[in-house]
Amino acid sequence: MQEVAKQYFSQELLAWYQRGNRDLPWRRNKDPYRIWVSEIMLQQTRVDTVIPYFERFMANFPSVQALAEAPEDEVLKCWEGLGYYSRARNLQAGAKMVMERYDGIIPDDKDSVAGLKGVGPYTTGAIMSIAFNRPEPAVDGNVMRVLSRYFCLEDDIAKPSTRSGIEKLAASLIPEGAAGDFNQALMELGALVCTPKSPSCLPCPVMEHCEARIAGREAELPIKTKAKPPRQEYRLAVIVEGAGEQAGKVLVRQRPDTGLLAQMWELPHLLLDGDRRSMFVESAPKEQGELAEAAIRMLETDAGLLIRPTGWFADADHIFSHIHWRMRVYAADMGALDSVLAAESAVPYRTGSMASEPAAAHEDMPVEVQSRYRWIARDEMDKLPFPNLFLKLLNEYWSRKSKGEKGVEWE
Secondary structure, three states: OHHHHHHHHHHHHHHHHHHOOOOOHHHOOOOHHHHHHHHHHHOOOOHHHHHHHHHHHHHHOOOHHHHHHOOHHHHHHHHOOOOOOHHHHHHHHHHHHHHHHHOOOOOOOHHHHHOOOOOOHHHHHHHHHHHHOOOOOOOOHHHHHHHHHHOOOOOEOOOHHHHHHHHHHHHHHOOOOOHHHHHHHHHHHHHHOOOOOOOOOOOOOOHHHOHHHHHOOOOOOOEOOOOOOOEEEEEEEEEEEOOHHHOOOEEEEEOOOOOOOOOOEEOOEEEEOHHHHHHHHHOOHHHOHHHHHHHHHHHHHHHOOOOEEEEEEEEEEEEOOOEEEEEEEEEEEOOOOOHHHHHHHOOOOOOOHHHHOHHHHHHHOOHHHHOOEEEEOHHHHHHOOOOHHHHHHHHHHHHHHHOOOOOEEOO
């Protein structure tokens, strides 16, 4: 009976896909480079979001060679907004490997493709099947959901052993000579019909033999243990307005070479703990003048700058796969620090060159600090890659600035 169901599944799914599928830019030819780029972008990201990024990326880096030779900052800037920036770095590293090992031609054997930086089993299967029509499975979340329902599989799809079993099952379903279309059909069915919630069983081309539908269990499957919620981190950021030669600019810094959001640019910020974390949670933003101490000390210690916090700007959230940033953002300038605030915060009160001549402050920084910090105007944002969170905050700042609006001043 299962062999009949398998044969039915493969034939009907392929016929459904070939009758009419979405016109997506990476489907217009079998170029392995375009397919590779699209599959990396589509990880953790919706198709409609990816399309404009894909088209822009291909316009900027139309070949493996163009990507391999591009400055990393340009690649990250082109990726800006898609998130998961290690994908972009790995993609470029993989392009460099293709140039060095294969003379710029993406290889057509599985082991070589799998050996490229950032290319896992799913991407390997997608490239091999779609670009080269090799009978390799490409199993992602959509595929695991579709097959779990169709065959009423009750194994936890979060377990590697389950994925391995589904990969073998998917491989056994691939029709001869149609690997690329079949794998794309599976993905399409999961994306458009057999969706995570409220699957549309009536228009499904394989509903007749779907065991979960027959048993009335389509909403229960697949089984997947819930991942741990991302840990919450409370952070304090500051938008520092320049003065003098730096008037009209704001201070940004570059993240370290490794780790989360490596080498991206951001607003200066720090992790809060202990009493400051409690203050963040329990007090209204505009009542938190005490948190100014943390912002002042951060930039004085890190960059040798003495800033004057002027008020609350915004609260913002950003969720990574494993961390949830809750960020409070204050506005500040380079004016002399208010003596009362200085006394309360135990920060030295300065009236000398660092407070009254902020334009020279950047040049007075140590060289290693200058390389991490930079004053930028609005039009210079196009040259530096920013994570989405800081991109939105900076755009909001410039928008308010153009309207003459400010943050909430201290009471």
